[in-house]
Amino acid sequence: MTLGNPVATPATETGDRPAILGGTPAITLPQDEATRWPIITEEDEQAVLRVLRTGELSINNEVAALEDDYRSWLGARHAIAHNNGTGAIHAALHALDLEPGDEVIVPSATWWASVMPILHHGAVPVFAETEPECLGLDPADVERAITERTRAIVVVHLFGMPSKMDELLDIARRHDLRVLEDASHAHGATYRGRPIGTLGDVAVFSMQANKLVPSAEGGVLVTDDDEIHEKVIRYGHYERLLPMKGSPQRRFAATGFGMKFRMSPLSAALARVQLRHLGPRNRQRTENCCFLSERLEALGFRTFLPPDDVERVYFEFLIGYDEAAVGVPIGDLTRALQAEGALVGAPRYPLVHQQPVFTEGTWAKIARLDENDRSLPTYDPRALPRTTAGNASLIKLPSFPRADRALLDQYATAFARVMAHANELPRETGTSA
Ligand SMILES: Cc1ncc(COP(=O)(O)O)c(C=O)c1O
Structure with missing residues (x-):
């Protein structure tokens, strides 16, 4: 990932201070309709x-x-x-x-x-x-x-x-x-x-x-x-x-x-x-998420755009953040984005292998397997280090099923501002969004 790149961002987007530092929130447009799902007619x-x-x-x-x-x-x-x-x-x-x-x-x-x-x-x-x-x-x-x-x-x-x-x-x-x-x-x-x-x-x-x-x-x-x-x-x-x-x-x-x-x-x-209605509705999400993805890529985020011969859909819109490159914990960055009005958060799914049903051994009872059978695996929450690190680096955004460009521009501005002032963001190190 390239580090946050304010050079690629118009000055008007980064000029104002982030809301978390006393500025005015970048996202002011209503979001209920833009993010409402399912669409029922x-x-x-x-x-x-x-x-x-x-x-x-x-x-x-x-x-x-x-x-x-x-x-x-x-x-x-x-x-x-x-x-x-x-x-x-x-x-x-x-x-x-x-x-x-x-x-x-x-x-x-x-x-x-x-x-x-x-x-x-x-x-x-x-x-x-x-x-x-x-x-x-x-x-x-x-x-x-x-x-x-x-x-x-x-x-x-x-x-x-x-x-x-x-x-x-x-x-x-x-x-x-x-x-x-x-x-x-x-x-x-x-x-x-x-x-x-x-x-x-x-x-x-x-x-x-x-x-x-x-x-x-x-x-x-x-x-x-x-x-x-x-x-x-x-x-x-x-x-x-x-x-x-x-x-x-x-x-x-x-x-x-x-x-x-x-x-x-x-x-x-x-x-x-x-x-x-799946086709047109998928296209609307894809257009919106790809539009914002390009803006966020320019700021150094990974956006999981697919290779040419793969068509992805946007059930959910997750982006990857490189905490080590930017130097700001993901939780602090997320809080600053939330202060801008962005509906962002940590990914919804806790890793399954780290859940008590596995780490406490209950799984074998559910499977009616002999708990004393030594050939059965034990599940270590520290296993899968790459999955754990990857999951912790994700930020979830709305998938914008009905958003227009004006709202997406405001999201891009919010991200640009926060990244431009990354070094000044208040820290609550050790916590996550
Ligand atoms: C990846 C995945 N698999 C399976 C399911 C289960 O589907 P359902 O909620 O319809 O039982 C879900 C539901 O959220 C899911 O996200």
Whole structure:
């Protein structure tokens, strides 16, 4: 990273003192509408109302219609709607036929739902480092983590940035591992011309209300693999088994496998409208975040702009700050930005491998593994030093779903001012935002 570079910044932006030093805040425009998500219009209301009025509030063709929409959007063979992304991840793991003690390589920098369901399938999460360019699993560290018990990799396209799929898929192929793509942040992203969610054996999209295709609560599992599809159905969709003529899973129709993951048709109605607007809404976020990214790159921040053959989306907008180069703790810098009116903070996700469920050993109980088995791993919160340092260097901004240039200019001014006066910012060293 180049150190904060006031030379590239117009004098008017840096001339005023930062608000935290007694100046006037740079960001004065209202932000509620510019950052509001989800965007709900009359079209959503009508779609939900139409399904509500059918009176068929459990099993309803609207869910199948959403699945058709996903299939044609992604060019995938199967799409199965779920009540949420977490349930869909459980179903995907079930379909991968994990045995007790099997290992699954996962990132620690993710939402817990990418990892915790693994325990309920008797398997052992093995954390690998996150690489600093795309914030996905570091292929070299994945390779290092592979043992004879490794069966699968969970790849998370964090914040909407596709992971290094060529390298990860090559490792999976060489070691005969299954790949579960957690595409919960990445609706609409592409990797070398292929939609995210179609690269691994099975993929899951969360559609929880913050996500790029919100359905209130919901998730969709996508796969081209017929066997995975049938196992996903037997796990959480018993009512679909009887019509599956010729499938060996049909004999479980009266019981399923004990889970019920059906999506509400009201959620499906909302999701179908939201999916229709995904393209333009993603473009608006991308335009806004890229515009601001260029301004922030000039100030020395890393902004995770993707390589030419990768299209990222902006579920969330995170930037990297080099505390050592600037000499101001990230918490102090963040506080100064907040004083300017910027809606910035630390990243939302605490690292999973550092959580008590792992460090205190509770995980083995959840996985019903023998806690005294010495071959089981222990989880050290000091492991994954590169992931820990990388996560601590991130600042989260709004992803500006409806912002205009005037607000983005004010954000750029806020950052420029604070960076120009970095050496004078008040210090509360040791704390973070
Ligand atoms: C990366 C990731 N995976 C999975 C999930 C789980 O999805 P849901 O909240 O729909 O259960 C989330 C939700 O935030 C997520 O961020």
